[in-house]
Amino acid sequence: MAFNKKAHLLSNIEAIRIAFTLDQEKRQATDEERAALQKYCGFGGIKCILKSTETEKDRAYWNASEIDMFPMVADLHKLIRDNSKDDREYKQYFDSLKNSILTAFYTPPEAIKAISNTLKANGISPHNFLEPSAGSGAFVDTFKDTFSEIKVAAFEKDLLTGKILSHLHPKDRVHIRGFEEIENRPDNQFDVIASNIPFGDVRIFDPAFTSSPDQAKRQAAQKVHNYFFLKSIDHLREGGLLAFITSQGIMNSPQNEPVREWLMKNTNLVSAVRLPNNLFTENAGTEAGSDLIILQKNTSKTSLTPDEEAFLKCRTLSNGITINNYFQDFSRVVQTKGYPDTDLYGKQGMIFLHEGGIQGMASDLQKMLSEDFSLRLDKELYMDNIPVGISLQTKDERELEADELFREDMEEIDAAVEAIRTGKWDAFVAERPYINGVTGKQDKVEQYSVNPVMSLYDLFGLTEEERKQVNTTKKRKKSTPASNSRQLDLFSTPPVNTPITPAKPVSPESPNVAPSPPAQKPPELPIEPRPYSGSLQEHHKQGSMAIDNNQIGVLQERYRDDAVFRPLKLNSFQEQKAKMYIQLRDAYHTLYNYEAAELKENAELRKIFVQPSKKQLFVQKESVNG
Numbered sequence: 278m279a280f281n282k283k284a285h286l287l288s289n290i291e292a293i294r295i296a297f298t299l300d301q302e303k304r305q306a307t308d309e310e311r312a313a314l315q316k317y318c319g320f321g322g323i324k325c326i327l328k329s330t331e332t333e334k335d336r337a338y339w340n341a342s343e344i345d346m347f348p349m350v351a352d353l354h355k356l357i358r359d360n361s362k363d364d365r366e367y368k369q370y371f372d373s374l375k376n377s378i379l380t381a382f383y384t385p386p387e388a389i390k391a392i393s394n395t396l397k398a399n400g401i402s403p404h405n406f407l408e409p410s411a412g413s414g415a416f417v418d419t420f421k422d423t424f425s426e427i428k429v430a431a432f433e434k435d436l437l438t439g440k441i442l443s444h445l446h447p448k449d450r451v452h453i454r455g456f457e458e459i460e461n462r463p464d465n466q467f468d469v470i471a472s473n474i475p476f477g478d479v480r481i482f483d484p485a486f487t488s489s490p491d492q493a494k495r496q497a498a499q500k501v502h503n504y505f506f507l508k509s510i511d512h513l514r515e516g517g518l519l520a521f522i523t524s525q526g527i528m529n530s531p532q533n534e535p536v537r538e539w540l541m542k543n544t545n546l547v548s549a550v551r552l553p554n555n556l557f558t559e560n561a562g563t564e565a566g567s568d569l570i571i572l573q574k575n576t577s578k579t580s581l582t583p584d585e586e587a588f589l590k591c592r593t594l595s596n597g598i599t600i601n602n603y604f605q606d607f608s609r610v611v612q613t614k615g616y617p618d619t620d621l622y623g624k625q626g627m628i629f630l631h632e633g634g635i636q637g638m639a640s641d642l643q644k645m646l647s648e649d650f651s652l653r654l655d656k657e658l659y660m661d662n663i664p665v666g667i668s669l670q671t672k673d674e675r676e677l678e679a680d681e682l683f684r685e686d687m688e689e690i691d692a693a694v695e696a697i698r699t700g701k702w703d704a705f706v707a708e709r710p711y712i713n714g715v716t717g718k719q720d721k722v723e724q725y726s727v728n729p730v731m732s733l734y735d736l737f738g739l740t741e742e743e744r745k746q747v748n749t750t751k752k753r754k755k756s757t758p759a760s761n762s763r764q765l766d767l768f769s770t771p772p773v774n775t776p777i778t779p780a781k782p783v784s785p786e787s788p789n790v791a792p793s794p795p796a797q798k799p800p801e802l803p804i805e806p807r808p809y810s811g812s813l814q815e816h817h818k819q820g821s822m823a824i825d826n827n828q829i830g831v832l833q834e835r836y837r838d839d840a841v842f843r844p845l846k847l848n849s850f851q852e853q854k855a856k857m858y859i860q861l862r863d864a865y866h867t868l869y870n871y872e873a874a875e876l877k878e879n880a881e882l883r884k885i886f887v888q889p890s891k892k893q894l895f896v897q898k899e900s901v902n903g
Contacts, residue, residue, distance in 0.1 A: 282323055283346055290353050292317035292413075296440045297360040306444050317413045317441050318383045320374055321557075326350050327375060357437075373435040376479075384415050384473045384522060387639035388556065392471060392520050392569070393423035395646040399654055401518065403427055403468035404663075409456040409509060410434075410472045414442050417449065420471065428834075430467070432456045448807055450834050450841065456508065457483040466514040468663075476502040476524035483508070493539035502527060503536045506570075510543055513574040516655070516662035519544070520571045522552070525626070528568055528601035531591050541585045544572035545658075548649035549588065549603055551610040553631040553638055554620075564628070566620055569642070573655060584653075597625055611641050802828055802844065809842040816866045822859055829855045 292314045299306055306314060320326055325343045329335040330351035339347055354371075361367035396403070402424055408416045411431035421427055429449040433439035439453030452458070479501040486498040486508070497503040502523050509519055527533060528549065548571040554564040581589075587602040594600060596617050604610065612629035620626040631638045696705035809832060811825055819835045823842065829852055830844040847855060868882045 282325075282343075283349070285318055286323055286326075286346055286349050286353075288313070288316040289318065289320065289323075290349065290356065292441055293353070293437055294356055296437070296444055297356070299444050300440070305447050311445065314441050314445050315413070317438070319412060319435075319438060320378050321383070324378055326353060327378070330354055370436050374437065376435070383412055383557070385556065385635045385639070386415055386419055387635050388522075388552075388642060389416055389419040389471075390423070391639045391643035391646060392571075393420050395643060395650055396469070396518070397423055398647065399650045400656060401469070401654075401659060403518075405467045405469075406430070407467040407470045407509070407512065408432070408472050409459075409470065409505060410474050411442055411451070412438055412473070414445050416471050416473070417442075417446060420469075430834075432459065448805065448841070450839065452839070455481075456505065457481050459508075459512065461485075461511075466664075467512055467517060468514065469518050469520070470509045470513055471520040472505075473522040474502055474505040476500075476526065491539070493535045496535055497539075500526075503533060506536065506540060510540070510572070510574060514662055514664070515574055515576065516658040516660070517574050518547070518571065518659070519574070520569065522567055522569050525551070525566045525568055527570065528588070528603065529591060529599050531599065534589060534591075537589050540572060541581055541588060542578070543574065543576050545575045545578065545653065545655060546582070546585045546588055547571040547573050547653045548646055549601075549609060550642060550645050550649075551604060551612075551629065552642070553611050553629050555630050556611075556635075556638060564630075566626060566628070571646070571649075573658065575655070575658060582653075598627055600627070609645060611638055611645070613637075804844050804846065806833065806841050806843045809840040813840060814863070814866065815870075816862070822855060822862075824856065824859055829859075 295306065295310050295313055299310070325339070325346055328339060328350065330347060336344060336347055357370050358367050361370060403420070404427065406417075406420055406424075406427050406429050408414070408420075408429070408431040411417060411433045414431065417429050417431055421429065429446070430452070431442060431446065431449060432452045432454065433442050434453075434455040436453060439451070443451040443453065477500070481498050481501055481504045483498060483504070486494045486504065489495055494507055497507045506519075506521065506523075506527065509521070513519055527536070548569070550569045552567045552569055554566050556567065557565055584603060587605075590602045591599050592602055598617060607615065610629055611631055613632045615627055615629040617625065618628045620628070631641070633641075692705065807825075809823065809825055811823060813835075817823060817832055817835065817840065819832065821832050821835075823830060823832050825842045825844075828844050829847055830842050833841040833843050845855075864882065868879055871879050871882070
């Protein structure tokens with residue numbers, strides 16, 4: 278099917294209109310709106326959006342072949358201007374579109390499916406997946422469809438495209454910012470990183486690269502495609518896999534030899550396939566040469582294979598075309614015919630076309646990948662470096678483990694609150710020296726970050742340094758109050774020996790007594806993880822309990838000003854206690870922050886901790902019996 282600029286432009290405008298509407302109405306997309314958002318394919322190959330449409334006189338500067346799109350481009354400008362806070366934001370939106378026109382060529386899903394299917398067929402089931410240049414989420418969609426339990430992080434620098442991406446994937450970790458802003462944190466180490474990355478002579482400001490003693494990293498920062506490769510390898514865990522569709526310059530340019538040397542030193546070459554120039558014709562209306570390069574992180578390798586040695590060097594053919602030594606024949610070129618010609622940028626090169634349509638291209642690609650994976654994938658390297666307690670567990674097993682840890686910690690929290698209420702905090706701490714240490718259970722919590730952080734560290738805001746002041750592995754002691762006044766844990770039910778007076782039965786024939794109305798079933802609350810909509814505070818950490826839209830849950834994937842909220846299934850009794858815990862914790866941090874900033878006591882707030890009212894007690898015998 279030929280590329281239809283007009284149809285793509287109309288689809289893009291409608292998707293942007295819907296994204297702005299969803300922002301204003303603060304809601305998720307309907308199924309119909311999602312279908313329209315999914316038709317967004319960027320503005321690669323639609324250069325006319327940059328032309329002026331301010332007055333009818335501007336038509337004179339338009340090509341005859343594009344003049345019928347003049348009113349649509351005018352509508353696009355008006356749509357963005359009407360939804361921008363000011364001229365500065367309007368300019369930011371259009372600058373981001375301008376920067377993407379030459380490189381925003383969206384990948385056909387069939388080609389991505391060939392990659393994900395090959396991974397699955399070889400026993401690779403990633404838990405953590407990163408898409409560093411996500412567009413509207415083609416790689417994200419395909420990998421989530423192939424791997425049901427995958428956790429996704431996605432970066433998209435283009436403001437409008439990122440807005441659409443976030444509405445298409447409201448439950449995923451979507452960051453509308455450049456990949457260079459990713460934080461260097463332990464939870465930003467991924468099993469698989471895959472994308473169709475940007476290319477060009479665009480410099481990236483990343484002090485870790487521009488000021489690096491490593492010459493290859495300094496060079497990589499000069500061109501965006503080189504940067505994406507090296508930066509992504511930094512964020513792969515050992516044995517993890519990188520699959521990038523990129524310009525042919527990575528492999529063909531003699532100037533990129535230091536970058537290729539760095540890659541071969543730190544990774545194993547799994548596959549390199551030259552893709553047909555007409556791969557993007559249907560989605561972007563252009564014929565651009567590109568390569569698919571798949572690497573496996575291996576920082577302890579001591580030698581290169583013959584194919585890796587060939588990957589380092591380029592050669593110049595008799596017709597003046599430069600090509601990577603890895604390509605000795607056409608066995609790793611997806612094509613049905615090839616010939617020398619000038620490329621998209623006017624440079625001499627080989628043009629490869631595939632006449633079998635996108636299905637034929639994807640089928641040939643998957644055959645090549647299957648052969649390469651069978652020969653070069655180090656399955657043992659991948660499996661041996663899976664983080665403990667993550668990928669080897671099913672979703673149900675992980676949630677069960679999290680709930681068990683949650684129950685244990687709530688028992689300790691109840692005892693801590695009781696100690697505060699009765700003025701016995703010093704004695705409580707004296708019995709539990711591990712409060713400032715690290716226990717085996719705490720290590721288990723750290724291994725899987727969705728477990729609620731409900732330890733005393735979370736309750737009293739102790740820092741890592743404060744936790745390490747006492748080094749002991751003494752096992753925690755359980756509180757053993759008298760049975761008549763037992764402090765109930767979060768998941769307890771009222772004591773079975775509590776006297777209950779049965780209600781007097783009412784006969785239907787009894788006079789002057791109206792029948793009781795049927796009990797109304799409370800509305801079902803959502804239990805799927807979702808973006809946290811509340812205000813994140815400094816003490817909100819990975820696994821902290823929180824309230825979102827009056828629902829109790831824990832925070833997952835805490836990242837700058839974003840977090841994922843995982844609702845917990847609690848009954849009304851448990852929910853009341855959890856809310857009181859959260860209020861107590863937040864009050865403590867408010868008190869601490871106030872006194873640290875003002876250097877004076879907040880007497881009113883301190884009363885909460887020394888003289889709580891009935892409403893501030895977690896459990897009272899009267900409330901249980903009532």
